[in-house]
Amino acid sequence: MIEAVGLRKVYGKKVAVHDLSFTVRPGIVTGFLGPNGSGKSTTMRMIVGLDRPTAGQVLVDGKPFSAHRAPLSTVGALLDAKAVHTGRSAYRHLQAMAATAGIPASRVHEVVDLVGLGEVARKRAGGFSLGMGQRLGIASALLGDPATVMFDEPVNGLDPDGILWIRNLMKELARQGRAVFVSSHLMSEMALTAEHLVVIGKGRLIADESVKAFVDRVQPRGVTVRSPQVEQLRELVTAEGGTLAPREDGSFDVRDLSAERIGDAAARRGVALHELTTVKASLEEAFMELTANAVEYQAHRGGDQPPVVVPEPATPVREEVAR
Template structure:
């Protein structure tokens, strides 16, 4: 289990992490999300004892990282996959890590096979592709068979087969009862991998919830209604905090009323409905909606859109 208690990190006058508290439970994959500059990397560094908090406390499996006698067996982490000696082979890189805490050569070979690097295990890391470097970083994180795994952007550089592999690996690790915290900018992948989300912006907690609840919180009640009697139905759909728009002929988009309530109103007035569909936002849409006030930098629209309004500016 990972616990952050009022974590704060300041660099001079700049606050990178601001009174951040959360718990990452074992047994599920937890996604750690936030815009660029949100404080994710700083938070993970504090969890691993690489940065000292200005105030607050980070605990992994009951102790601070530095207090564990064999930290590689407690916490496996990958924050920067390419932080390796480029002149070493993958095998000797992992062997050197293993030697620091008495991990056997057998385990080194096991993780090489686990991440699919057997064919290049004796090649120098400096010649590795980005995807191969990611696999090596993950192998290092799993070397001590840890109870807790922390990975920063693990699917960067992986092809579709590799992305599927890491998705299944993370779910397998969680199913074994481990604590799994994964940071990523790929919302579509997080939607398929994570069950729980911790979302931060400008160093502060925005959400600590399930994926489903996070999406529902952003989307609200939006229902697509298709009928030949849109004008009549539109006039019947009234109430506080609701709106009705018509994105296309014969279709209403209703916000603030449930599909059940809309259906009852239509039935009471004899209005036939061809479609009554609750709309669900994607994780990406929910993320953009709930973090739009927490982005570090947002360029003016005229820098993004050309004069015609339908393309990128040259």
């Protein structure tokens, strides 16, 4: 369990994290979301003592991470998959970690098999692909059989099969009663994996709630309607003050009317409906809308703002061809 209370981190004149409080509870997967530069990495580093808070505190199972006598068995963290000795094999890397922490060598074999590196465990980690490096980082995080696991972008570099594997792994770890805290920019994965969200922007808390509650903050995107009585449906929607647009699959997208109002009007007019579905915002759409004012580095997204124009160089550049 992770408890952050009034966390603040200042680098010079830059406030990276501002009065941040949240709890990561055991038994569920908690997603940690925020735009680039929002303070996610700084917060995760403070949890495991790599950065010291300017103010506030963060506790793991009731006390600071540094106060635990067996840190690898308290929090297993994947913060940088490249933080390995590239000249060592995956097995030797894990073996060195285990020996330092007093973890039985048998555990090394267990985590190697768990993450699917059995065939390459004796090869140098420096030659690993990005996905293989991620698997080694996950093995390192799980080596101490910790009660709390913390992953920063764990699916980075994984193929679809690997993404499905890590998704199921995180759910299984939570099912075992562990606290699972995962940072990711892949909203589609968070929608499938996380039950709870901690969302920050510019170092400040934006949301600490269930995925459903976060998405429900955003207005529905419309209603999908399907009916064999197309003209009657069109007349109904227009009479009720809505707009109707056809979709490629034969259904219709209705705006400015709720599903309840459409259903009631259809019942009164005797119009058969084969589908009536409220279209809610996706997690990605909700995230983009609710963090729009907390983006540190924002590129042009269209609309009324003019595009960024890159000026031509003052002096033409000529390509010299060797003769």
